[in-house]
Amino acid sequence: MKKEKRKISVMIANIGMGIICLIALFPVIMLLISSLRPSSELMRTGISLAFDWSVLNLDNYMYIFTEANGYWGWYMNSLIISAITIVLSLFFSAMVGYALAVYDFKGKNLFFTFVVFILMVPFEILMLPLFQMMISFQLVDTYVGVLLPMIVAPIAVFFFRQYALGLPIQLMDAARIDGATEYGIYFKIMLPLMTPSLGAMAILQGLGSWNNFLWPLIVLRSNDMFTLPIGLATLLTPYGNNYDVLIAGSVMTVIPIIILFIFFQRYFISGLTVGGVKG
CATH class of the missing domain: 1.10.3720.10 (MetI-like)
Structure with a gap:
């Protein structure tokens, strides 16, 4: 019984820590996604999830490495x-x-x-x-x-x-x-x-x-x-x-x-x- 309670408490703690990690990483994730979007798309919708996901590409990084x-x-x-x-x-x-x-x-x-x-x-x-x-x-x-x-x-x-x-x-x-x-x-x-x-x-x-x-x-x-x-x-x-x-x-x-x-x-x-x- 004690082992089961301990497993449940550990699982709840892991889920809680996972949610906290996602909240903390959310700005980084948004920055990473935005870096894959064309500049025109950023100007139109800003940094948000409401955009056409098919436009994601590596052009911005190619520009950094080449120009x-x-x-x-x-x-x-x-x-x-x-x-x-x-x-x-x-x-x-x-x-x-x-x-x-x-x-x-x-x-x-x-x-x-x-x-x-x-x-x-x-x-x-x-x-x-x-x-x-x-x-x-x-x-x-x-x-x-x-x-x-x-x-x-x-x-x-x-x-x-x-x-x-x-x-x-x-x-x-x-x-x-x-x-x-x-x-x-x-x-x-x-x-x-x-x-x-x-x-x-x-x-x-x-x-x-x-x-x-x-x-x-x-x-x-x-x-x-x-x-x-x-x-x-x-x-x-x-x-x-x-x-x-x-x-x-x-x-x-x-x-x-x-x-x-x-x-x-x-x-x-x-x-x-x-x-x-x-x-």
């Missing part, structure tokens, strides 16, 4: 910026968070207070001084100008600090007795233990960088330097809308994030869970 040269330039810019952001952010933020967690030094608590304070400051307040810095450094319309403010993210520092608080400090003492340097302890012993947190933050930082619109819009000037969000936004103008590239191109933008999540998914839940409760 939309600017699109792939934007795509490559986003890939380069996102990849560099992930690597540098994980490297520096993990190091800072680790130092704040395991070492005692003068001004440690004050420094961590500044990190938490910056988390509470909206980016819109920081835009103008950051842009003035980029102008003074002559980094406007460059990759470095987009990357520099994002290399050490306060949220990443806070996350790694919380995770590192749960690391076994005894391993550091044992390594020091064996003659290991502090850098050797970090890179060979402690950093591998932080792999779940690195995987989780890689997804979050990659997603944030890939979808970042406001800061690249401020810093970048030339069409060749645009990232995908900015480039796709330029397709919507008062003089005409290129829905062929816009809809199909939006679908293509999801692919790198899916690949990133698949690659790091086994670390994602454990990294967020442990990092969120330590300390």
Whole structure:
């Protein structure tokens, strides 16, 4: 009797989760279907299910792969910026968070207070001084100008600090007795233990960088330097809308994030869970 009730409860839970998944995926499904429709059909009926299903084709994607040269330039810019952001952010933020967690030094608590304070400051307040810095450094319309403010993210520092608080400090003492340097302890012993947190933050930082619109819009000037969000936004103008590239191109933008999540998914839940409760 208990087994039957358990089977029924599991079946109900699965059905409920399936319905929730369908609701969550519905916008993505609509976007995918719309990317297969001709631009004229989109203009006539909009993004809806009330259209002639026989008109679905791959012409929009063929246009992207054969004629939309600017699109792939934007795509490559986003890939380069996102990849560099992930690597540098994980490297520096993990190091800072680790130092704040395991070492005692003068001004440690004050420094961590500044990190938490910056988390509470909206980016819109920081835009103008950051842009003035980029102008003074002559980094406007460059990759470095987009990357520099994002290399050490306060949220990443806070996350790694919380995770590192749960690391076994005894391993550091044992390594020091064996003659290991502090850098050797970090890179060979402690950093591998932080792999779940690195995987989780890689997804979050990659997603944030890939979808970042406001800061690249401020810093970048030339069409060749645009990232995908900015480039796709330029397709919507008062003089005409290129829905062929816009809809199909939006679908293509999801692919790198899916690949990133698949690659790091086994670390994602454990990294967020442990990092969120330590300390």
